[in-house]
Amino acid sequence: MTVKLCETEFKPYAEVDAYQHQALREKEGEFGATSIFVGTMRDLNLGDAVTQMTLEYYPGMTERRLGQIVDEAQSRWNLLDVFVIHRVGVIKPNDTIVLVAVWTQHRDEAFAACRHIIEELKHTAPFWKKETIKDGERWVESTI
Numbered sequence: 001m002t003v004k005l006c007e008t009e010f011k012p013y014a015e016v017d018a019y020q021h022q023a024l025r026e027k028e029g030e031f032g033a034t035s036i037f038v039g040t041m042r043d044l045n046l047g048d049a050v051t052q053m054t055l056e057y058y059p060g061m062t063e064r065r066l067g068q069i070v071d072e073a074q075s076r077w078n079l080l081d082v083f084v085i086h087r088v089g090v091i092k093p094n095d096t097i098v099l100v101a102v103w104t105q106h107r108d109e110a111f112a113a114c115r116h117i118i119e120e121l122k123h124t125a126p127f128w129k130k131e132t133i134k135d136g137e138r139w140v141e142s143t144i
Helices: 012-022 061-076 107-124
Strands: 002-006 033-040 048-057 079-087 089-091 096-104 127-133 136-139
Touching (some): 012 079, 012 096, 079 107, 096 107
Parallel strands (some): 002 079
Antiparallel strands (some): 079 096, 127 136
């Protein structure tokens, strides 16, 4: 299991490929399914054009919560590995914000676990979003 936060752009599919070939080398042949979720920034929210977003987090607390979310998923499903990357800092439209990749033996577990992880991350991880719009900046209310 790997969870990381980053302040720079990343290529999600290159990250998954590199992770699978490095971290999962010893598990080759064990996994039959990989479920991947990639979230990107939209240029429109609440009816307004958004030119950028600043994603803030609480160091230590955010990583701990992300780890808990992955641990919860691992206790519910037979997961071979999980890889999560989440952007922080200034993000532009079309930038990748989040990557969740789950490796399992079977697709049903991979789909279910991947969906669980992204939903829990979205609703319970301590991130704060500030959008830049035509009229200035605004904080986005939590969707919890």
